[in-house]
Amino acid sequence: MPQSDDERLVDLAARVEHEDPCFVHPLPEGPPARPRGYRRTGAWCALVLGVTMLAAGIVVPDGLLIAAGLVLAGIAVQLLDPNRDEHPVK
Template sequence: MPQSDDERLVDLATRLEHEDPRFVRSLSEGRPARPREYRRTSAWCALVIGVTMLAAGIIVPDGLLIAAGLVLSGIAVQLLDPNRDERPAK
């Protein structure tokens, strides 16, 4: 027997509240916030730190600092990719 539309909506609301409570809370208060998928503050911070580490490694010739800066910058750029969830699985 198929689920009714009301049950589906309640199930969807429950899953959304479980996944992103800040977004649901902001909607109920009438002041919408960006969903979790569009919040990229931590990725930008990681990119700034990675580039800073890279620059410091170049100024103070330290290969480990350069490598760590490159790795952190690469991770941050990967997190900033807007289409990272849309890629087909191989």
């Protein structure tokens, strides 16, 4: 006997709430939060900080500051990749 649509919807809602509770809790209050996979605020902040460090290292000739800015900017760009979970690690 196939499941009713109501049972499948309740099962789906429970699974979504278990996987990403921050997405589900604001639903009664308005639009939901962005799913966890699309939250990239920290990556944008790291990119801004990295580019700022790079620019400061160029203005004040400091190799360590330039290197740190390049590394931080590289990490942030990697975090901004929307398909980073799909790329196989070699």
